[in-house]
Each structure stands twice: as C-alpha cells, then as structure tokens.
Amino acid sequence: MFWQQVFNGLSAGGIYALIAVGFSLIYSIMRYINLAHGSLIMIGAYIGYAVVTATNFPLIPALLAAAAGTAIVSVIVERLAFRPIRVRGVSTLYILVSSMVVSILLQNLVMVIFGPSFRTLPQLVSDVPVVTHPINIARLDFYMMIVVVLSLVSLNFVLYRTKAGRAMRAVSFNPKAAALMGVNTDRVVSLAFALAGALAGIAGIFLGIKYSVYPQLGELILKGFVASVFGGLGSVAGAVVGGLALGVIEVFLIAYGSSSFSPVMIYALLVLILLLRPRGILGRIVEDKV
Amino acid sequence: MKRKRLIFVTLMLLVSMLFLTACGQTAGQGQGGAKSITIGELADLTGPTAVWGQAQDNELKILVDKWNAENQVKLNHKVYDYKANTQEAVSSFNKLADQEKVAVVFGTNNSNANLAFGPLAEAKKVPVLSHAIDPHSTTPAADKLNQYSFLTVASNIIQGKTMAAYTLDKLNLKKVGVLYDQGNSFATTMEQPFEEYFTGHGGTITAKEVFTSNDVDYSSQLTKIISTNPDAILLPNYYKQIALAAQQARKLGFKGVFLGHTGWPSQALLEMAGKDVEGSYFVNYGSFEDPQLQNLQKEYTDKYKKAPEINAAMIGESFAVFTDAVKKIGADKLAAMSLEQQRQALRDAFEKTRNVQGVMNNITIDPKTHRPETAKMAIITIKDAKFKFVETYQVK
C-alpha cells in the first residue's frame, strides 16, 4: 500500500504542479496573480472535449489542440483584460479584480455554450493498467505523468536555453532594463501567457478525463495555487516541487492519518510553512518595488 | 442620455407588469365562487435540479385537477419556484405563508431548504409535507421535534437500514468499506444507520473514509479501503462523486460491488461511469418498472409527453397524506375554518396518519418523529449500463 500511495500522491501532485507552474510563470514575470488561470484550465478541458467529440482525435492531437486553443484564449485574455490596466501603471490590485471578473465571465460563457451539466470525454486511454503488481498503475495516470514531465522539461528548455526564455526572465527581474535591451516586453508578456495557457490546456484535458468536464472545473485551481505558494510563488522549480510535495503530503495524511482531518492538516501545514519560511520552499525573496 | 434612461425605465416597467400579470394568472387558478382550501407548493422549477422540481409540480397539478374534478371544495394551488436555493426557499416560504395564506406547504426534495424554513414553519404554525431525505427536517436534534414539519417518504434512516439489510440478507456480502462526503448530511445521515444496522447484524465495516465536497480525487482513500479487502464499497453520495469514486476504485483494481442510495438514479452517472458501476445495487423510493407505479406513469406521460421522475411519485405520497387528513376533518368543515384553524387541524391530522395507501407505500407517520419509521423501498441494480428494478424490499 505504501508505494501505491506514493504513486497516488505523485499522480495528483503532477497535476497540481502543472497548474502551479502556469500560475508561477505569470506571477514571476508580471508580479500579479491571475485568478482566471483556473477558468483557462476549464476552457482547456472544454476545447479538448469539443475537439475529441467532433473529430475523434486520439490523445496526443487532442492534447496539442487543447494546449494551442487555451494558449490563444490566454493571450487574448491578457490583451483585453490585463494589458490596458498594466499600461496605465495602476495598482496590480485592479488586475487581480479584473482576473476574477474574467474568470466568472469565462465560466458563464461556457455555461451558456455547453450548459451546466457534466460532460464526459470519450475514452481516449485504454482501461488496461500498465502494471498491476506490485502496485496498480492506471494507463491514464502513467501517460499523464509522462506528459507532465515532458511539458515541464520543455518549459525549462524554453526558459533557460532560448532567447525568448532569457527575455522572459529578464522582464521578470527588470522590465524597464529588459525593454532597453531591445526586448519587446508586450510580446514577452504575450508569450508568457501563451505558455501558461498551453500548460493550462494540458492540465485541463487531463482533469477533464479524470474528473469529467464541467464549468466549475477551474475551482480545482485552489490546490494548484496552494502548491505554488508552498513551493515559492514565482519560482517555476518551486511550483513543481510544491505540487509534487502537496500531492504526496495530502495522500499520506489520508493514508496514515485520517481522511477527516487531512483537509485541516494540509492548510495548517501551509500556514506553518509560510510562518517559518515566507518565501516557500524554493522561492526567491519577493522584493518590493519602489 | 435622459431619453435613453426614460426608455429603459419604461421597458423595465413593461417587463415587470408582464411578470405580475403572469403571476396573477397562476395565482387565480382554481378560484371560483365555491369554498376552497389554499395549498402552497415549493418546487425547484429552475436551477440544477429542475428536472426533479418540474416532475413534482407536474404531478401535483394532475392530482389537484383530479381532486377539483371530484370534489365540491376546491383546492387553490399556489406554486413558488425556489430555484434549489436555500435563501430563495426561505423567502418563498414566507410569501406562501403570509401573502398567499396557504393552509399547508408541499415540498421540498431539498433537505437544506427544509432545514432552513423548518423554524419558520414552527413560528408561523404552517404545516409542511415534504419528501426530503434528511431526518433532521422533522427532528432537528435528538430531543427536539418540529411540530409542523412532516416527512412522507423514507428518510435516510430507512434507506441506510434497508441497504444494510439487503446487503447482508440478499447479496450475502459481509464486509463493506465506506466512502462519503463528511460535509453533506445527504451522505452522513445515510451512512450512520447503515453502519449501525450492518455491524449490529453480523456485518463488518472494514474501512470508513471521508472526503470534502470539492474534492475530486479519492484515490488515496480508496487505496486504503481496498487494502482492507471489502466485498463492497458503500457510496452514499451525489452522482458525480459516485462516478469519480467508482472510476478511481476500478483503476486501483477493485473488483467488488458498489452500494448506494437515492443519489444514484441519474442518467449522468451512467454516462460518466456506466461500465464502472455495472453490477452495483442501491435503494430508491420506487421504480417505474414496479407495476404499482404504472398508473401514475401513464397519466403523467399522457399529459406531459415525457417520462416522470421518481419525484412525481414522492409528491404523490404527500398528497395522499393530505387528502386523508382532509377527509378525516371533513372538507366542508375545513374550508369553513379560519386560516389558523385550518393549519392547526391539518397539522393534528397529519400527526395521526395511519395506514394511508400512498402511491408507493402504506404510510404511517410516527407522532414522535413525524415521519414513517418503515417503508418499502425499491432495490435497483445496474445491468448493461442501465438501471434495472430488482424488487421491493422492506426491513423487518
């Protein structure tokens, strides 16, 4: 049972990590929290659902379609709802509120188009487990973990091995200086939103397969947000560590503690971590800008 | 600008007038020169559970029309949509009690709504006949009885006991694990009597795990449950939670049976997890495959051109209790009373309900709990991704 629970934890944690990374990416560059990220995940799930039901695509093309579609929505959201506020240079609090409004708007939009009911994606992954002994590894979870690892490795490549990634990091440290280096900060921001959107799309389609597709699917983002704070808000590596840690801790609290106290315990632990180490596990100290 | 605002205001006025007229028409139904009794209904006509509320309201209309065709004293039927929302239920209840001056309120199927307006019914002395599941709607605490609230169908206590007895005696399964939402009385009030009866009659609860309403992944809890090797897992939850739990349990290699109660009968469950819940058993108030309900089904389908939900049969039970009370008091006598007298007379009569033949059950209301203490329930299984009526079953 021990290893089964470890796998359960990593499998849940992988999804948290995917959500948290998208969150952290935006926070690290923009220094604001995009509350619409959850709705983007939900949009990803619906795009996946629509594509698969309309075309019978297998998993990989469906994933790509959801990632691309959500990336586009994410970029549009930034253009329409965040950029005008950012350009005006007023408090990021307005962006926070704007992202909340966008989130509700997207939810309602989907409700109007698809209705409030639960949708089930056609079976994309066979039911036959990868292995059953010594632990049971469902094929979906197995594929999901591969995709999560691949997405995170690609993100890492983009961030640390390409000029676009360098530009993104430069903007995250100092947007003005980056602009002086010839970096088009608007374009970098769009790219960051596209990447975060693509991750949201991938997370969305897996959440959709695992937990069905419904307008409030994005509410699961809460765990991803907790994971990113856990690991250190604004740190991409921290988001991964935070996501996996949250998944495993949560599972072990249930497995070896009690399922009735685990929700309380997990949040108590979060508060404790924030008290002892405000920057999270791997976060950098968030310096206040003048 | 000013002109625009004027047009806007005028439009709003027009729209609200339309609304008022529309409401006025429904309220006017059944009013004639003859003596009448005003009855109120709370139904979730819109919102997430609208299918249930509509079935309830549709059937009550049939029953009221039938009554009015056969009797001198007419029933004046007022319905309010509470949108499956607790606050809305409270304000609708107030309107029925104070403005519509109803003698009795029918509804609802929503336990939370009933728990919310229960105290109002006490304060305003308005009797309520509901078909909710939570026993707390009539007994909010162990030593407290809501004098004006009555349940007419099997509460979760009966459901829990029935499923426990059926599992032991008919399915011959002795080891059961439980997974339920610890924050939802819909689940907890079924789990408790199930567990008490099951362990009291030779069964073992091998593991008892909980989750919270917004959780979607129960793999960890299920791993723990499965490691105790149960024959069956009881899932007394909402259909989405059931579907996810069943899928996840199967992925973890669980081969046994799932058990449940009235959260199960939903087409969406079959769509989401048809394969995974194959061979499951659950209790329901009744089944339209049961010959006893053929009559209701036919009348309903003839009138509305679609199949009824079980809620139609449930409102039938309440209506049977109501007509029995009216007949005992005497319809003419009741109609002649003042509103306060009507309410009190009905309450007292409801409390004395004995062996009243309802649509599904022979109803006896226990004066100490204001609900039936025993009821025949339908046992349903899932075969070939369809619900299938097995038999009716009553705990001894």
Place this chain on the structure above:
Amino acid sequence: MSQATGARFEFHNLTKVFGGLVAVNDVTVEAVAGGITGIIGSNGAGKSTVFNLISGFYKPDAGQVLLEGQDLTGRQPHEIAAAGVGRTFQNIRLFQGMSVLDNVRTALHRSLDYNVFHALLRLPKIRSEEKRAEEAALEALELVGMLEAKELTGSSLPYGLQRRLEIARALAMKPKILLLDEPAAGLNPGEVADLVNLIRSINAKLGLTILVIEHHMDLVASLCQKVFAMNFGQVIAGGTLAEVQNDPAVLEAYLGKGASHA
C-alpha cells in the same frame, strides 16, 4: 565600424509636463559626435527625465529626438534601443538573479535570428545562434574587463562591477550612442577612477558618442568635452566646463542670488 566617426545625436525643444509641473522645459542639447557630453545640475533639475524621454519611458509633450537625423520621438523603449540608443541607470537595473553572461546575452535579443517555433523544432539553428550570442557577449565583457566574472550572478557582484556589467550589457547591443545616468553614483573614489578610465577607453576604442549625467565634477572635468547645465527643467548654460562653471546663470543657480556679483 560605423561608430569610428561617432554618431550625431541631438534633441530639440524637449518638454514634459507632469500634472501641471513642467519637469523638462524646452531643452535642446547637441552631443559631441564621437565625444563625451555632460549634463549637470542639482537633484530634480530634470536630467533623468530627459534620459527617460530619450529612451522612450516617457512620451515628450513637445520636441524631437534625432539620432543621425532619424527621428526617434515617441517610439517604444525597445524600438529606441534597437535603433541604437544604449543606456545605464542611476540605480543599477540588472537582471539580479541571472548570471553575468546571461545579463549580457539578453542584450543580444534582437540580433538573434530565431523564434519560438524554431526553438521548438529546429534545435541546430538555436545552437549556432546562441553560440554567436555567447561570443558577442564575451566580447562585451572583455571590453569592460569582466570575463572572469561571467558565471557569477548579477546580485552577488560588488557595486562597481555591477555598474560595469550594466555598461557591458549596453555595449553588447552595439549602440550608436550611450547614455550614462550618474555612473559614479554610489562608487568609492577608487572605483570612480577606474570608471573614468573605462569610459575613456570605450570612447576611444569604439569612437562612441556618449552622453553622461553627473553630479561628480571630477568625472565631468576629466571626461566631457562639452557640458550643459540644467536647472528647474531648463538648460541654463552650455559650453566647456570652464565656461559653464563661470556662467552667471549657473553661479546664481548654485550659489544663490547675488553670487555672480561677488
């Protein structure tokens, strides 16, 4: 190199009003092509605002910025940077968490010929382009004598080196002109002397037109061929340092009314 002759750089009648307060009022400056030009003035005289107007962080309300006759007025910062205007900041703005090399490589953003799709599909091209970037970055680091420090993170450097790194970063873009905003701020006397040598050697090697804002009169005296004095958003004098220092308007602004009569 095209810089051998030094680029012509000038701005005319620049004006910027912030909520009724005239921060920069009708300022005209012509930089010495291939030489070093200074702008002096007390705090709040509007010097930094002038730089921010040139580099596009503020949009001027009036006036014109011309680089070799090309009008840069009102463009986006990244466009102005791409057109050949490099700058440093008074309070150093490094990419703190990034390595020295990456700091400089960021400056080559524009010159790298690949995009995200290349990044995803054509790996060899990235490698060659990134190698080119690295070489160019190393060249710029060599120019400021920081080759050894290339792996360190920006935030770990002493202040003097951070200043140098900022200059290296600006140089990596191969700018036509370089704006230095109080480069000696926060440096100790030894570091100031090193900085003077560095600026002079860059100017000599690249023939780069340099515009520097400074309080530090030693630095201005040893570097600038031409100096403009600003006060309350206006240029009150221009010429050699000696001329400017003896200008009655400057004396009055610095020493108070009546000083010029003394």
